Amino acid sequence: MRGARVIGLALAIAVTGLPLGASAESTPLALDYVAPPDCPTETAFVGSVKERLGDRPVSAIDGRQVRIRVTADGSTYRGALETVAPPSVRDVTGASCNEVARALVVFTALALSPPDGVEPPAPPPAPVEDPPPTPPPSSFAPERPAPPRPKEKGRSRLGIGLDLRAVAASGVAPGVSPGGAVSARVVLFERRSLRWLAQVGGVITYREEPVDDGGFSFLWTAGRVDTGPEFSLAGFRLSGGPVFRVGALIVNARDLPASVSYSGFWGDVGAFARLGRPLSSAVEFSFVFELAAPLRRKSFGIQGVEAPVHEVPQIVATGSFGITFGP
Incomplete structure (x- = not known):
């Protein structure tokens, strides 16, 4: 059941229309990461994700679409990996922040990896030079503005x-x-x-x-x-x-x-x-x-x-x- 949920999370991220095929080293993983001071820093967390991915192709993902949250609840730590579009959440709890962070590193690496059966697109063919060369028509697609970050609201937990x-x-x-x-x-x-x-x-x-x-x-x-x-x-x-x-x-x-x-x-x-x-x-x-x-x-x-x-x-x-x- 846990594996199915993680694969479902990866598929949810993959179908957002973002390109595949970039490696972990070439893709900036600017994740939205918030955790208490006694937890690993954002730099350390991103480094652990890249180390786990290695040279495997990853989904080129906008960091503002993936949020990682770690909170302390007494002697228990709770972690959540959340995608905004489409909405999806993976929760984990542990006795220490390092334990929760290690689990979130695994979930994040799996989420950034392409699902089974999805191959990275082939590289574009080399341009054919016709004498005289004709410049291709310019087609600049306007850059879509990033969606606004939703305000984090308190959870009503009656x-x-x-x-x-x-x-x-x-x-x-x-x-x-x-x-x-x-x-x-x-x-x-x-x-x-x-x-x-x-x-x-x-x-x-x-x-x-x-x-x-x-x-x-x-x-x-x-x-x-x-x-x-x-x-x-x-x-x-x-x-x-x-x-x-x-x-x-x-x-x-x-x-x-x-x-x-x-x-x-x-x-x-x-x-x-x-x-x-x-x-x-x-x-x-x-x-x-x-x-x-x-x-x-x-x-x-x-x-x-x-x-x-x-x-x-x-x-x-x-x-x-x-x-x-x-x-």
Whole structure:
């Protein structure tokens, strides 16, 4: 199947109407080559293609009709060999850029070689000199302008993943409240080392605070939404943006004077920062830190005691670590 696709790519290039018969040494291979800095340079890539072709005849090809792209996606490199007219794409992935580049050299050499059964045209016959010599009529075909290079657009790669986290929240209860969170990650847009993410899910924490012969329990539940860009840098993924949470804070008092329960609306607005490390193409470990300002603040205490047991602060901090499955 792979061989059939490569031969199909070569035939697609050959039928563009371009002449055959030039060798790799005599044909300038001005390919449109773009790759990260840690990949082979364009000069090195073209040299490798020529070395593989040797003296074999090649399709005389306009470099602007063949595009080679190499991109880094975390710890994986992706390469693409694309022809513009007619459109055709050959993709390859690998753990290193050199591995992807070597595969693209093979694909490019095959694409530039004439297909099986296509022979280079015979050289034109020698002109016949008739006395007196008559100059042939001039027939200059106007040079066709090169087609404009299409603007490279970001790829819309909608994907959904699952995010599971262990949470520690400060401010919703005295001290630090442990809990967990689960959310769906949606990849809205992707282009090279940049993509745009959105996460929608929920968080829950619980803490008990002993007081005298009784105590308080604080249960915090909230739905959360965050969104923002994510950048790939040196094998890590860094993202940040706004975060919104809406839910309830439920406080119960037991074995205390006038013990009552309280359940009230909780809402806050803030920002998050996420640092992730891909473990594979479909698994990522990450740490998230959030700061948010509660929309409502309340104090909780014991009847007859002036000092409150807990007062919701102006800023609530949340830290978490977890695993994401998916894109």
